[in-house]
Amino acid sequence: MIEEPLPGQRAGRVMLIIAWLLAIALGTWLFGNxxxxxxxxxxxxxxxxxxxxxxxxxxxxQGGHYLLDGRINAESVTFMLDTGATQVAIPLAVAERIGLQKLRPIQVNTANGTARGWSTAIDSLQLGDIQLHQVAAIIVPNMDGEQVLLGMSALKKLEFTQRDGTLVLRQNTVE
Incomplete structure (x- = not known):
């Protein structure tokens, strides 16, 4: 004959299972962060x-890239600094999410060849407390991911130096 566990034992087992599930979920969340x-x-x-x-x-x-969370027109984005990019390059999905307008069609030269895209204008680009205004950009439809390439159309408005795995961006506030 199989004995049924007492109500207290059953509750204890359930609590143990819940504790293990919470511990696994917390560990997964911490590792992801x-x-x-x-x-x-x-x-x-x-x-x-x-x-x-x-x-x-x-x-x-990782990989030596400089990634940075910032804002375009008050909308959160992640930038990857790219001194080889002439302009700020924005994936189409990101441009649509943050409400950028496609202006005129243009040809875009990328590492993968020529593609079509659209010019656009960024009213406000924010990196920490650094604010840039009226930044030329391009919207690229076949650009994978969510990262915006922070190209020279923005970087030329700043001073920047790189040494020992640290990049310093500086905006002069005195004209």
């Missing part, structure tokens, strides 16, 4: 204000 932090260590960039300038220091992520 740790991985994201290694990929993009600049999710909340700190700005430093000096006499006549604002600067942010960026740590390189």
């Amino acid at each position: 740790w991985q994201e932090g290694k990929r993009n260590p600049n999710q909340a960039p700190q700005s430093r204000h000096g006499e006549g300038f604002i600067e942010i220091r960026l740590a390189s992520g």
Whole structure:
């Protein structure tokens, strides 16, 4: 004859199972955040204000890339700094999500060849406390992912230096 567990024993087993499930879920969440932090260590960039300038220091992520969370027209995006890109390049899905208008059609030269895209204008681009206005950009329909390439149309408005895995972006606030 099989004995039924007492009500207290059954509740204890259920609580143990729930505790294990919560521990596994918490571990998964923590590991995911740790991985994201290694990929993009600049999710909340700190700005430093000096006499006549604002600067942010960026740590390189996995693979040596500089990723940075910021905003385009007050909408959150993740940037990848790309000094080889002439303009800020925005994937079509991101452009649609943040409400950018396609202006005139253009040909875009990429590492994978020529593609079509559209010019657009960014009213406001924010990197930490650094604010840029009226930045030329392109919308690229076949660009994978959610990352916006922060190209020279934005970077030329800043001073930047890179040394020992740290990139410093500086905006002069005195004309």
